[in-house]
Amino acid sequence: MNISTLPPQTTINGIRFNATPGQRPLVVDECKTICELFQKRCANLGDRTAHREKDFGIWKPYSWADYWQHAKWIGLALRKLGLQRGEVVSILSEDRKEWAWFDMGIQGVGGIASGVYTTDSANQLKYLINDSDSRFLIVENEEHLDKYLEIEADVSGLVNVIILEDEGLHDLTHPRCMMIQDLYALGQQVEAEEPERFEAEIALASPQDTALLVYTSGTTGMPKGAMLSHENILAAIECGAHALPTLDSDEQLCFLPLCHILERDVSVYFPLAGKCVVNFAESPETVFANLQEVSPSTFIAVPRVWEKIFSQVQILVQDATPAGRAAYGMAIKVGLARAEYVLAGKPVPAAIAAQFWLWDRLVLRNLRRMLGLDKMRRGGTGAAPISTELLKWYWAIGVSLIEGFGMTETSGLATLNTIKGNKIGTIGRAVPGNDIRISAEGEIQLKGLNVFQGYWRNNSKTAETFTADGWLQTGDMGEIDDEGYVKITGRKKDIIITAGGKNITPAEIESRLKFSQFISDAVIIGDKRKYLTALIMIDQENVEKFAQDQKIPFSNFASLCAAPEVLQRIKAEVDAVNAEFARVEQIKDFRLIDVLLTADDDELTATMKLKRSFVEKKHGHLIEDMYN
Missing domain, CATH: 3.40.50.12780 (ANL, N-terminal domain)
Known part of the structure; x- marks a missing residue:
């Protein structure tokens, strides 16, 4: 593309965009694809810190040069192993620097990166691999490898499985499996033979090429793979620069799953434009401690x-x-x-x-x-x-x-x-x-x-x-x-039409309930019923604290939910919310879900959104009890 033919540009925080947002052709700092922008940033920023990750309790920096070199080795090695342009690579890992390295390496050689939630079961992994026709699978550790081994016979289209951590796997011998160090070594070999190969692959990319596959959370039916092009992502970067400006002095904390497009934007793509530093949380369990340590700008x-x-x-x-x-x-x-x-x-x-x-x-x-x-x-x-x-x-x-x-x-x-x-x-x-x-x-x-x-x-x-x-x-x-x-x-699809013909949208009522320190989540019931009821999940930490302060005996989560004093406390919270709504929108009865839900359960998506239909089906006995 001849730069002189591009539309007029405007500058935001040192980043050049089209003067008119949403105008085609779309360019960010004269780059028309994600991998082209990646190449430019790494060349210009070199030894500046791009990522930080904890190593034995110490935050260790990794430069833009590290980012480029590892992504290059990954891309070249995958091409050598048989990855073709337009084919999919699935990544099953918690957030870490290698997630971004693989994302850029895969896209750099024309592949399509697709994330898999670490909470997905082996059967869900099988569905995603087969639906996307993935050629390679990246797994973080032995636990994730076990999911693959469980379904190995049903995912015959995979060429290789690449493992990021070798703990517990030193004696592994498997024809399809290889360690990340071996992938890097293969990439280094290809680089020595063809020094300009990765740059040449990047130059072949088109704005309309599919860059990533992001599977929807599956709140209704099986997940669907949304195809996002280079242009789509650059448009999101442009939107973010206008509305969510990122500064090159910013520190960020990456902790939501990188399979989710929001975190992928914020921790991979927006930093490509904004040149900021991304700190990877150690794990979902350490987020609040890491937040205190990093004190992020956004x-x-x-x-x-x-x-x-x-x-x-x-x-x-x-x-x-x-x-x-x-x-x-x-x-x-x-x-x-x-x-x-x-x-x-x-x-x-x-x-x-x-x-x-x-x-x-x-x-x-x-x-x-x-x-x-x-x-x-x-x-x-x-x-x-x-x-x-x-x-x-x-x-x-x-x-x-x-x-x-x-x-x-x-x-x-x-x-x-x-x-x-x-x-x-x-x-x-x-x-x-x-x-x-x-x-x-x-x-x-x-x-x-x-x-x-x-x-x-x-x-x-x-x-x-x-x-x-x-x-x-x-x-x-x-x-x-x-x-x-x-x-x-x-x-x-969630609008409730009561037996009396009243249309009620439950989101606002549920949101108000969740503001209570004692309520973690709630599902309003009432479609084709005479009145509204609610299934409520209590906030374990706060309700346990309440029970201890009030000397209420309980032995486990179920007994905590059954304690009369806890039920009275939650009723008081429901009554307070009812006072804010019209009579037809008020909750007449409720039941507590007495099991702790995680993303492994059918009722929750990996992004912790309730699957209303699953909740209503699995806890149907509680619902019927409220109406009988």
Whole structure:
């Protein structure tokens, strides 16, 4: 492509984009593909730190040169082993630097990278490998290798399985399996024979080539592979640069699964443009400790993480001295008063500003430091509804938390609130380069260069996803106000129609319930029923603390859920939420799900979203008990 033929450009934080967002051809710093941008960044940044990862308790840096060299070896080795352009490589691993190295190496030689959640079962892995026709599988360790060995006979299309950690596998001899060190050695050999081969492969890439395959979470039926092109991802990078600017001085913490497009954007693709440093959390269990250590500049998480941080604070407050609890209460009260003005875009009265200055120094600054949020200039939440009260609480403690919306099918980003343009209770306005409309039925529909190519080998599902005039049907119901802010009122398939004919969207009620420190999640029931009920999952940590403080005996999670005092506590929380809704929207009865759910369970997706249909089916006896 001749640079002189490109459209006029604008510069954001030192990154050059098309002057008009969403304009084709789309370029980022004169690059038209992800791997071309990767090549340019590594050449220019060299010894600067790209990634950090803990090694024996110490954060160890890895440079952009390391990034380039390992990705090159990976790409060249996979080509030597038989990977063809347009073929798929599946990655089954927790977040780590090698995830990004493989992503860039695979794309560099024209392959398609596809992530697999580490919580997926062997059968789910079999489905994903066969559906994508993967040629190679990357596994992190012995545990993940065991999943492959369990289904080996049913995934005969795999050429090789590459293992990242050799602990417990030193004596492994398997014709299909090889260690990552052996893959690097093969890549080094190919590089010595053909020094310019990787660069030549990168030059062959086209903006319309499929770069990655991201499987939907499967809340309804089997997961579908969404095909995202280089252009789709560059469009998401452009949207992010306008609405979620990344600075080259930023520190980030990667902890959500990199299979998920949101984390892939934030921790792999946006840093390619923004040149920032990505720190990889040790594991999902250490996220909060790593957050304290890194103190990131920006932090994007699903609502459950923000809810968990809030719950931890509530436990600390309960354990504080009377003076400490009183100080926290005063600080939050002043913080909320200030937040009302800030969120409305109005000047904060001098008296409130002075009080906040005092309480910030006495209480809130220390609280943010303790949580690892003290250097944060922006927090983000998405992927599921979040309580407006929870958002206000974060603004009250001095954390600017904004809500956005995106789908796998929109490359992770579609609408967003910003620090200066934030309306709580909405998912913000369409990001630059995107168009949005509400259909006659009330569905949110989208159009833009970030909208995916379609579902992998599934033309019928692809056709169902688009309108006749080419708009993406999100499946979310909503409305747009006069300023362009979008509010989701519920999922199209989740609308409850009571026996009395009332239409109720459960998302807002469920969101309000989850703001309670004692409630982790909730599912509203009531379709074709006379009244609403709820299945509730308690917050284990907070309810156990409540039980211990009240000297309520329990021996396990089930007995905790059955304790009369716990049921009364949850009833009080439900009654408080009921007071905020019309009579027809009030919960008349509830039951507690007395088993701890994880992403391994059928009821939850890997991104911790409830599969409503599975919950209703598996706990149908509880539902019938409420109506009988």
